[in-house]
Amino acid sequence: MLTRLETRPINVGGIQIGGQNKVIIQSMTNTKTKDVRATVKQILDLEAAGCEIVRVAILDIEDAKAIKEIKKQIHIPLVSDIHFNPDFAIEAIKNGTDKVRLNPGNIENEDKIKEIVQLCKERHLPIRIGINGGSLNKKYQHSEEAMIESAKDHLRILEKLDFHDVCLSFKSSDPIETINAYRLAANTFEYPLHLGVTEAGGLINSTIKSSVALGALMLEGIGDTIRVSISDDPVEEIKIAKKLLRTCNLKMDVPNLVSCPTCGRIQYDMLPIVKEMEDYLETVHKNITVAIMGCPVNGPQEAKRADIGVAGGKESAILFKKGEIVRTIPQADIIKVLKEEIQAFKG
Numbered sequence: 287m288l289t290r291l292e293t294r295p296i297n298v299g300g301i302q303i304g305g306q307n308k309v310i311i312q313s314m315t316n317t318k319t320k321d322v323r324a325t326v327k328q329i330l331d332l333e334a335a336g337c338e339i340v341r342v343a344i345l346d347i348e349d350a351k352a353i354k355e356i357k358k359q360i361h362i363p364l365v366s367d368i369h370f371n372p373d374f375a376i377e378a379i380k381n382g383t384d385k386v387r388l389n390p391g392n393i394e395n396e397d398k399i400k401e402i403v404q405l406c407k408e409r410h411l412p413i414r415i416g417i418n419g420g421s422l423n424k425k426y427q428h429s430e431e432a433m434i435e436s437a438k439d440h441l442r443i444l445e446k447l448d449f450h451d452v453c454l455s456f457k458s459s460d461p462i463e464t465i466n467a468y469r470l471a472a473n474t475f476e477y478p479l480h481l482g483v484t485e486a487g488g489l490i491n492s493t494i495k496s497s498v499a500l501g502a503l504m505l506e507g508i509g510d511t512i513r514v515s516i517s518d519d520p521v522e523e524i525k526i527a528k529k530l531l532r533t534c535n536l537k538m539d540v541p542n543l544v545s546c547p548t549c550g551r552i553q554y555d556m557l558p559i560v561k562e563m564e565d566y567l568e569t570v571h572k573n574i575t576v577a578i579m580g581c582p583v584n585g586p587q588e589a590k591r592a593d594i595g596v597a598g599g600k601e602s603a604i605l606f607k608k609g610e611i612v613r614t615i616p617q618a619d620i621i622k623v624l625k626e627e628i629q630a631f632k633g
């Protein structure tokens with residue numbers, strides 16, 4: 287397991303961010319927050335997929351008021367995302383939000399900032415300052431350094447009010463700029479870092495950009511919570527986030543699927559089996575490596591570190607464990623046998 291860079295922990299509705307090895311998975315709803323039914327449904331889907339903290343957009347007072355009812359029906363902490371209007375933040379806090387995302391430097395009314403900070407202090411709620419490379423104040427030149435300076439300006443306002451339950455993000459749509467900004471941030475601030483590449487595109491684009499940026503950072507020990515942004519169903523974000531953490535050895539209760547690309551040696555219909563097992567493994571919470579390989583000659587050897595696997599023969603497959611061949615199973619039984627073996631696997 288990697289050692290994370292030490293950060294000052296915050297508490298979001300009972301979940302700790304920072305100061306530990308665990309990296310928390312977040313997502314954001316794309317429903318109208320005031321549409322309580324739709325928002326709750328999406329949050330419950332996200333919960334089932336493995337989301338640990340959810341964020342909702344607060345665009346008006348109705349959205350802020352809806353938090354009360356939403357909170358009654360969900361089981362994970364809820365973050366309110368607010369731009370500019372302090373009254374929305376105040377209302378969201380009073381209605382039970384677990385954290386606020388807002389940039390205090392964008393709020394002109396100092397008394398309102400004081401009120402938000404006071405309410406957060408009373409309720410032990412943290413604030414995330416979210417710097418986005420594309421929407422920096424005009425007084426800054428666009429650069430990673432400017433993102434850090436912008437965060438310092440927002441932070442100064444909170445620190446002057448002796449408020450330190452803070453989390454920071456430095457998102458850019460460019461993965462390399464994202465990496466550079468977070469590296470600088472890790473060397474500058476003690477606050478936990480919320481990692482993400484913003485406006486990362488659809489499933490394939492975002493998966494690549496997020497894996498490069500967030501993967502590189504997490505392997506350096508940087509990052510306390512992640513959000514993979516995808517122009518798609520947010521449940522997909524959670525699937526990618528879990529696999530990303532697993533690949534970085536930061537979340538071990540996610541199965542690892544090993545499968546070969548297939549070649550001319552293949553003798554059975556392997557690809558539908560891979561597809562079905564990939565979906566099935568989404569529902570499994572075990573540290574297990576499962577291999578699905580194309581041929582019995584190279585399959586077990588190539589996948590010998592897998593806990594359980596199959597390698598196809600003629601309309602059949604051999605079952606192997608840790609690279610040792612166990613028995614042959616007919617093609618029609620491969621999925622059933624694999625599921626049974628995975629269920630029985632104790633680790």
Ligand code: SF4
Pocket residue numbers: 546547548549550551552579580581582584585588
């Ligand atoms: S395991 Fe067999 S079928 Fe799959 S790529 Fe390797 S040689 Fe080809």
